[in-house]
Amino acid sequence: MPLPLEGPIQYDRVKGTKISKPARNVVQQAYVKDVAEGIAITLRHFFKNTKEMIRNERPDAVTDAIADGVTTLEYPFQKRPYPERFRGVHRLTLREDGSPRCVACFCCSTACPAQCIYIEAGEYPDGDRRRGYEKYPVKFVIDELRCIFCGFCVEACPCDAIRMDTGMHPQPYDSRDQFVFGKSLLMSFAGADGTQQSQNPRVEPGEKGFPGITRLAGHH
Amino acid sequence: MPTIKLDGRDIPFEKGDTIIRAAWRQGLEIPHYCWHPGLSVAANCRMCLVEIERPGGRQMMLDVLHWDEKRGDYVPSKKPKLEPACQIECMEGMNVKSESSAFVADARKHVQEYLLLNHPVDCAICDQAGECKLQDYWLKEQRAPKRMLDEIIHKPKGVSFGPTIVYDAERCIVCTRCVRFMEEIAKDPVLDKRERGNLGEIVLSPGRQLEGKYTMMVDQVCPVGALTTKDFRFKARVWFLRKVETVCPGCATGCNAWLDYDPRTGEVPRLRPRDNLAVNQFWMCDDGIMTHKRVQSARVATATVGRGKDRKQAAPSAAFKAAADLLRGAKGVGIVLSAQRSTEDNFTLAYFARTFLGVNDFHLAGLASWDGDAILRDTDRNPNTRGATAVAGGAVRPISELTEPVVSGQVPVVLALGGQVDLDDVTAGALGRAKLIVLSDCETPLTKMADVVLPIASWAEQDGSFVNRQGVEQPFVAGPKPVGDALPGWDSLVRLAKQAGHPLDWKRIKDVRKAMGGPVGRSSAQPATPDAAPAAE
Numbered sequence: 010m011p012l013p014l015e016g017p018i019q020y021d022r023v024k025g026t027k028i029s030k031p032a033r034n035v036v037q038q039a040y041v042k043d044v045a046e047g048i049a050i051t052l053r054h055f056f057k058n059t060k061e062m063i064r065n066e067r068p069d070a071v072t073d074a075i076a077d078g079v080t081t082l083e084y085p086f087q088k089r090p091y092p093e094r095f096r097g098v099h100r101l102t103l104r105e106d107g108s109p110r111c112v113a114c115f116c117c118s119t120a121c122p123a124q125c126i127y128i129e130a131g132e133y134p135d136g137d138r139r140r141g142y143e144k145y146p147v148k149f150v151i152d153e154l155r156c157i158f159c160g161f162c163v164e165a166c167p168c169d170a171i172r173m174d175t176g177m178h179p180q181p182y183d184s185r186d187q188f189v190f191g192k193s194l195l196m197s198f199a200g201a202d203g204t205q206q207s208q209n210p211r212v213e214p215g216e217k218g219f220p221g222i223t224r225l226a227g228h229h
Numbered sequence: 230m231p232t233i234k235l236d237g238r239d240i241p242f243e244k245g246d247t248i249i250r251a252a253w254r255q256g257l258e259i260p261h262y263c264w265h266p267g268l269s270v271a272a273n274c275r276m277c278l279v280e281i282e283r284p285g286g287r288q289m290m291l292d293v294l295h296w297d298e299k300r301g302d303y304v305p306s307k308k309p310k311l312e313p314a315c316q317i318e319c320m321e322g323m324n325v326k327s328e329s330s331a332f333v334a335d336a337r338k339h340v341q342e343y344l345l346l347n348h349p350v351d352c353a354i355c356d357q358a359g360e361c362k363l364q365d366y367w368l369k370e371q372r373a374p375k376r377m378l379d380e381i382i383h384k385p386k387g388v389s390f391g392p393t394i395v396y397d398a399e400r401c402i403v404c405t406r407c408v409r410f411m412e413e414i415a416k417d418p419v420l421d422k423r424e425r426g427n428l429g430e431i432v433l434s435p436g437r438q439l440e441g442k443y444t445m446m447v448d449q450v451c452p453v454g455a456l457t458t459k460d461f462r463f464k465a466r467v468w469f470l471r472k473v474e475t476v477c478p479g480c481a482t483g484c485n486a487w488l489d490y491d492p493r494t495g496e497v498p499r500l501r502p503r504d505n506l507a508v509n510q511f512w513m514c515d516d517g518i519m520t521h522k523r524v525q526s527a528r529v530a531t532a533t534v535g536r537g538k539d540r541k542q543a544a545p546s547a548a549f550k551a552a553a554d555l556l557r558g559a560k561g562v563g564i565v566l567s568a569q570r571s572t573e574d575n576f577t578l579a580y581f582a583r584t585f586l587g588v589n590d591f592h593l594a595g596l597a598s599w600d601g602d603a604i605l606r607d608t609d610r611n612p613n614t615r616g617a618t619a620v621a622g623g624a625v626r627p628i629s630e631l632t633e634p635v636v637s638g639q640v641p642v643v644l645a646l647g648g649q650v651d652l653d654d655v656t657a658g659a660l661g662r663a664k665l666i667v668l669s670d671c672e673t674p675l676t677k678m679a680d681v682v683l684p685i686a687s688w689a690e691q692d693g694s695f696v697n698r699q700g701v702e703q704p705f706v707a708g709p710k711p712v713g714d715a716l717p718g719w720d721s722l723v724r725l726a727k728q729a730g731h732p733l734d735w736k737r738i739k740d741v742r743k744a745m746g747g748p749v750g751r752s753s754a755q756p757a758t759p760d761a762a763p764a765a766e
Binding site for chain 1: 351353354385386387388397462463464466468469493531542543544546547
């Protein structure tokens with residue numbers, strides 16, 4: 010890595026041509042007409058909506074959403090019903106001991122067409138029962154802004170470690186870096202059924218019930 | 230030259246060649262695990278079984294019972310006896326069937342199933358995945374699930390074999406390539422095999438560790454993921470990596486290597502040996518493989534102007550201007566070539582000095598020598614001593630001889646091509662008195678006392694060539710993009726010359742090579758070999 014040295018670098022300035030602003034007259038610059046037009050539209054809708062509300066003529070937005078045509082929903086007070094396999098924000102499923110099921114195999118990262126998954130793999134320390142059998146993600150980062158929610162990562166995962174069944178939208182945030190979800194955040198999400206584990210439990214190496222013949226127990 | 234027929238194709242062979250070696254010389258691969266062109270024959274994996282018809286139509290046949298669907302019964306029939314291609318010597322007029330024999334295809338399929346019988350199939354966490362022979366041959370020859378329902382034999386996993394290597398007995402197919410490498414090439418028989426069949430595993434000699442100067446090669450000869458290096462372990466998946474041909478900058482031997490780099494980040498996680506029978510055969514030493522660290526560590530990424538405490542980062546244009554101002558006002562300029570940099574970089578500096586600065590004697594800097602050995606390692610730690618000497622007209626003086634002219638004031642300005650360098654205290658002290666312009670890819674004793682440092686690309690990031698100890702000129706290819714503001718060394722020098730008022734119209738590396746007027750050393754052309762380690766393209 011480059012050594013940190015003192016002083017900001019004064020790079021050469023990019024040369025360009027200035028573009029002059031388009032000329033506007035006083036009437037345009039005052040915006041009086043435009044503001045009045047905008048208020049008129051708002052008022053028109055206000056009276057229309059008030060009238061429909063009093064007469065109880067308003068359509069049911071949720072049932073209308075399923076029907077053909079375009080309707081307006083008062084989101085977030087009304088929500089469209091989502092299909093069962095809706096792909097929301099990712100989560101990392103957990104084992105019973107609370108560790109991530111992910112083994113940092115990079116299959117999701119490989120399958121991802123948006124290249125939004127960053128993983129750094131690490132090794133379980135000496136003496137851990139999973140050492141040799143598995144590695145684990147030291148860092149697991151998903152850039153939810155870059156993600157296109159295609160679900161390929163879920164399909165690619167050989168361990169059922171990443172899922173998109175949280176039912177959550179990516180929330181609006183103030184800055185870009187807040188959309189970059191780290192491992193601990195992804196592990197804190199629960200699925201739509203409320204559990205943080207997967208529905209496909211498996212016996213891990215070293216756990217009770219893990220099938221195995223060691224070279225000492227085998228009959229040869 | 231005598232020939233054999235392999236799948237109907239004439240294959241010439243030299244006396245003593247085995248079938249697999251004769252085919253390998255022609256760039257044809259007969260599937261194999263345990264055979265390696267640089268090691269002795271073990272013939273224990275049974276993957277290279279072929280059908281052989283000896284001259285005169287003699288063929289060993291076996292009496293077997295063949296299941297006849299129509300009759301619903303076994304009927305007596307004949308089947309050729311398959312023989313390992315790695316062990317049978319070629320004989321004039323021999324007819325070998327490899328890809329064209331149904332018996333061979335069947336045998337390979339079953340050998341594959343046997344080798345994978347107790348395999349954990351943990352490709353997801355295995356570093357070899359993507360360049361594993363088990364995966365390749367499963368796709369090519371087997372394409373069927375295993376039929377054994379029993380639980381596999383579990384063996385030790387993640388066993389540390391020493392400071393560099395981790396061993397996974399479950400993935401091991403006990404081909405003994407590593408055992409033979411340590412015994413025959415590294416001359417340190419520290420590995421051995423114990424038990425047989427599905428209990429077989431590789432073990433260390435009691436009380437020993439896998440250590441020495443050639444340990445990481447056992448990872449390279451391992452056809453599966455049983456032996457992995459601690460250095461590369463879990464660092465990258467190989468399918469993300471791109472490879473380019475490079476030359477190890479570790480010593481004057483100039484071992485041919487593959488430079489694997491991640492095009493997304495520019496990181497170089499490893500170097501692998503590239504076959505060149507004339508130079509390094511199939512091998513590299515540990516220190517050579519670890520030279521990939523040079524691409525990331527202690528790099529000079531931006532130009533700096535000012536020395537000591539006043540050293541400040543600067544834009545390339547400002548640094549070039551500062552360097553050119555120093556050169557323009559100088560009474561005499563000392564030129565230091567680098568045995569660590571490519572021939573092209575050194576030539577550009579020598580040309581610049583001769584043509585524009587009127588300097589005709591050159592000094593050479595580089596790393597101090599280390600202990601060599603008879604296998605690969607040369608005592609000279611610089612990859613291009615011969616190339617740098619050649620472009621200087623055959624006579625260079627060590628950098629220590631620059632001490633006197635600097636101290637006496639004959640040479641107030643020194644222009645040095647950097648790269649790794651060892652300086653003794655006297656030389657360092659003397660050079661500290663001169664105005665010093667250094668073009669370097671990494672922080673060295675020279676850059677620490679330089680007045681102007683211009684960042685240049687490391688050998689991995691630019692095209693170029695080294696001339697090794699045998700006088701063979703070996704080109705290498707740029708992998709990742711240069712870090713920060715770095716430029717290829719020759720390009721930086723061309724820009725410096727332009728800034729100093731001496732325009733050179735060299736835009737590409739081939740312009741430099743054209744100006745050089747031909748190769749500096751012998752050509753490095755050698756036949757391509759099929760056993761070049763596979764890698765992600």
